Amino acid sequence: MTTVDSTRVFLLPDLGEGLTEAEIVQWRVAVGDEVTVDQVVVEVETAKAVVDVPCPYAGRVVALHGAAGEVRPVGQPLVTVAPLDAAPTEPAGHATYREEERAGSGNVLIGYGTGHGPGRRRRRSRLTVAPEPTRPAPVPAAAPVATTPAVPGGGDPSTRGGSPVISPIVRRLAREHGIDATALHGTGPGGVVRRADVEAALAATGPAAGTGSPTTVTAVPDPGPATGVEDLVIPLTGVRKVIADKLSRSRREIPEVTIWVDVDATGLLATRAAINAASPDQPVSILALMARICLSGLRRFPQLNARVDGEAQRIVQSAGVHLGIAAQTDWGLVVPVLRDAQRLTTAELGAALAETTAAARAGTLPPARLTGGTFTLNNYGVFGVDGSTPIINHPEAALLGIGRIVDKPWVVDGQLAVRKVTQLSLTFDHRVCDGGVAGGFLRHVADCVEQPALLIANV
Known part of the structure; x- marks a missing residue:
C-alpha cells in the first residue's frame, strides 16, 4: 500500500507460488463506491486459480487501475481509495473503469497474505483465494464447469430468467458479440450456459451476429474460393x-x-x-x-x-x-x-x-x-x-x-x-x-x- 496525499493506493499483492502477474477478471466496485476493510474489490485470475482480492482499508474508491482482461504485475496499483470525508475526485493521471457485470464467487478458501509494501499505517490482512467453480482460464476453446445450477445471489441481471449464466467470462464473451446468453440453451449442469454454448451460437450465426472480438475470432485472407469461414484464434494465456x-x-x-x-x-x-x-x-x-x-x-x-x-x-x-x-x-x-x-x-x-x-x-x-x-x-x-x-x-x-x-x-x-x-x-x-x-x-x-x-x- 502506498499513499498519495490523503489517498491510499492498494497494490496488487504477492499471490504466492512464484506468481508475478494476474489478469483482471471483473471489478467488484466502481469509482465512487464506499469500501470497508477486507471487502473484495476485484477478481483476478492467475496461472493457478481465480482469486478474490480484498482491500485492507476503508474509504471511497477514486480510481480503478486496469480494465477487465488486462494483465497487472504484482506490486502495481489496483485501487486508489480516499478517506470518506475527502471529495470523491479522481487523482490526475489515474484511469477509471467500470465493469457492467457483477457475480458471486465460489467457495472461499483462505491462504494468501496480501504482501503490502511498507507504509505507516500498514494493516495486516489476508487475501481470500476463491477458485470459482464456474470459471476456467481465459481460453476460448475451453468450456467452464458449473458445480451447481444455482445462480449467485444478486449479481448480473443476465442470471435472472432464461438460462442461468454464472461465469462473468461467458457473459463478457456473449456481450462482445451481441448475443443474449440467457436465450441460449445451456449444456452445463442445471442448464448453465457455458462458453462452448456461446461459441456454438457464434458459429451458427456467423460474423454478423456481433461486433467480433479481435482477440478471439480473426478473419485471414483465403487463397482459395471464398467460404465465409473464419479462423479461430485462441490466445495462449492463463x-x-x-x-x-x-x-x-x-x-x-x-x-x-x-x-x-x-x-x-x-x-x-x-x-x-x-x-x-x-x-x-x-x-x-x-x-x-x-x-x-x-x-x-x-x-x-x-x-x-x-x-x-x-x-x-x-x-x-x-x-x-x-x-x-x-x-x-x-x-x-x-x-x-x-x-x-x-x-x-x-x-x-x-x-x-x-x-x-x-x-x-x-x-x-x-x-x-x-x-x-x-x-x-x-x-x-x-x-x-x-x-x-x-x-x-x-x-x-x-x-x-x-x-x-x-x-x-x-x-x-x-x-x-x-x-x-x-x-x-x-x-x-x-x-x-x-x-x-x-x-x-x-x-x-x-x-x-x-x-x-x-x-x-x-x-
Whole structure:
C-alpha cells in the first residue's frame, strides 16, 4: 500500500507460488463506491486459480487501475481509495473503469497474505483465494464447469430468467458479440450456459451476429474460393499457457523413455468387487487400487520417486510419495497432488482420490494442491484408448499410465480364455535410473495387478 496525499493506493499483492502477474477478471466496485476493510474489490485470475482480492482499508474508491482482461504485475496499483470525508475526485493521471457485470464467487478458501509494501499505517490482512467453480482460464476453446445450477445471489441481471449464466467470462464473451446468453440453451449442469454454448451460437450465426472480438475470432485472407469461414484464434494465456510451458520444458530437459506391458486385470476387478461388497460405505475405485500398487512399487524402487536438480547436478529422492493424479478438466490438464500418499490406507486413498479429482474438475483446488508431486498416475483409459507415451510432469522422474480394460483372448494355464486386459505404460527419466530399475518397477506393478494377493507381502 502506498499513499498519495490523503489517498491510499492498494497494490496488487504477492499471490504466492512464484506468481508475478494476474489478469483482471471483473471489478467488484466502481469509482465512487464506499469500501470497508477486507471487502473484495476485484477478481483476478492467475496461472493457478481465480482469486478474490480484498482491500485492507476503508474509504471511497477514486480510481480503478486496469480494465477487465488486462494483465497487472504484482506490486502495481489496483485501487486508489480516499478517506470518506475527502471529495470523491479522481487523482490526475489515474484511469477509471467500470465493469457492467457483477457475480458471486465460489467457495472461499483462505491462504494468501496480501504482501503490502511498507507504509505507516500498514494493516495486516489476508487475501481470500476463491477458485470459482464456474470459471476456467481465459481460453476460448475451453468450456467452464458449473458445480451447481444455482445462480449467485444478486449479481448480473443476465442470471435472472432464461438460462442461468454464472461465469462473468461467458457473459463478457456473449456481450462482445451481441448475443443474449440467457436465450441460449445451456449444456452445463442445471442448464448453465457455458462458453462452448456461446461459441456454438457464434458459429451458427456467423460474423454478423456481433461486433467480433479481435482477440478471439480473426478473419485471414483465403487463397482459395471464398467460404465465409473464419479462423479461430485462441490466445495462449492463463492455465493453457502454464500447461504449454511446463510440457515444453519437460520435453526439452528430460530424456524420457516409455516401456509398456499388457496385463490380465481380471483378478484386480474381482478384488475390487470383494472390497466394495465388504465395505459398501467406503467403496474403492480401480484408480485407488492402482495407486496402492504404485506405492508398493515405489517402496521397492525409490529411484523413480525422485527429481533431477540440474543446477546442483544431483538427483533428489523424496522421503514421501506425493502422488499426482492427472485430471482432465474443461480448461486443461491439471495434476492435483495427494501428499504423503504412502500414509493412507486403501480406503483413504479411494476417498482422497474421489474428493481431489472432483475438486480439480470444479476448479476449487487451491494452487498449493497442484504442485509438489513426486510421481504421477495417469488413467488415460477413460478416453477409450489402450496406450500412450505421455510427457513426464516436470520435475518428476516417472509417470505410470493405465489404458482401458477390455475383454481380450488370453492364455490361462495353457488354455485360451477371455480375460479383462489392460496395458500399463511407464515413462521415466533415464537420468535417474536405467532400464533394469524401470522394468523391475513395471513388472512389480503388473504382477500385483494380475495377482493382487502379492500386495499383502508389501503392505
